[in-house]
Amino acid sequence: EVQLVESGGGLVQPGGSLRLSCAASGFTVSSNYMTWVRQAPGKGLEWVSVIYTGGSTYYADSVKGRFTISRDNSKHTLYLQMNSLRAEDTAVYYCARSSIAARLGIDYWGQGTLVIVSS
Amino acid sequence: DIQMTQSPSSLSASVGDRVTITCRASQSISIYLNWYQQKPGKAPNLLIYAASSLQSGVPSRFSGSGSGTDFTLTISSLQPEDFATYYCQQSYSTPHTFGQGTKLEIK
Numbered sequence: 041e042v043q044l045v046e047s048g049g050g051l052v053q054p055g056g057s058l059r060l061s062c063a064a065s066g067f068t069v070s071s072n073y074m075t076w077v078r079q080a081p082g083k084g085l086e087w088v089s090v091i092y093t094g095g096s097t098y099y100a101d102s103v104k105g106r107f108t109i110s111r112d113n114s115k116h117t118l119y120l121q122m123n124s125l126r127a128e129d130t131a132v133y134y135c136a137r138s139s140i141a142a143r144l145g146i147d148y149w150g151q152g153t154l155v156i157v158s159s
Numbered sequence: 160d161i162q163m164t165q166s167p168s169s170l171s172a173s174v175g176d177r178v179t180i181t182c183r184a185s186q187s188i189s190i191y192l193n194w195y196q197q198k199p200g201k202a203p204n205l206l207i208y209a210a211s212s213l214q215s216g217v218p219s220r221f222s223g224s225g226s227g228t229d230f231t232l233t234i235s236s237l238q239p240e241d242f243a244t245y246y247c248q249q250s251y252s253t254p255h256t257f258g259q260g261t262k263l264e265i266k
Contacts, residue, residue: 075255077203084260085195085203085246090253098253101160134202144250145193145208152202 062135
């Protein structure tokens with residue numbers, strides 16, 4: 041059974057840093073495109089970042105230069121390092137699998153982890 | 160970046176109604192268009208990928224069509240569990256942008 045379990049969310053001050061983790065099971069992280077999506081309170085979905093099987097990474101303009109996506113294949117874990125956090129980064133962050141078979145439709149999602157950026 | 164525009168933003172309908180939601184891309188995305196359903200407090204759920212392919216386990220009352228820039232999601236006969244928010248997403252090029260969402264409410 042495929043499972044994605046995020047952790048690492050919490051309250052952080054503006055300008056601070058946080059690292060989110062996503063533990064995957066039931067499939068191989070390195071053989072899939074892995075994505076982060078966020079949702080601010082009461083708002084819609086916002087695509088944040090993706091890491092491809094070959095290691096290429098891409099980011100939304102809103103987080104480029106501040107966030108870094110990475111993975112540890114041996115730990116079956118995806119990460120999102122978030123630096124220089126702003127109030128507008130407050131959101132639930134979802135780890136997800138973008139299915140190659142489904143033309144990168146996101147077929148599995150974690151439960152989400154809440155990040156609150158506030159002083 | 161490719162902009163995705165959904166319409167309407169909200170919709171009231173009754174159980175048994177046929178409902179259509181549209182999604183327009185700011186440039187051609189071939190068939191790299193996905194549809195999701197999200198219920199309050201839950202992660203989204205993939206309904207349709209590649210514009211018209213039904214994801215495994217999704218009821219056949221959901222269908223998708225379109226290519227290029229214009230796409231539709233149709234629910235043939237609304238069921239009580241279908242009242243939710245629906246999002247389109249393009250996966251043609253990064254950033255894989257989402258539409259703003261369509262909230263489907265009970266009339």
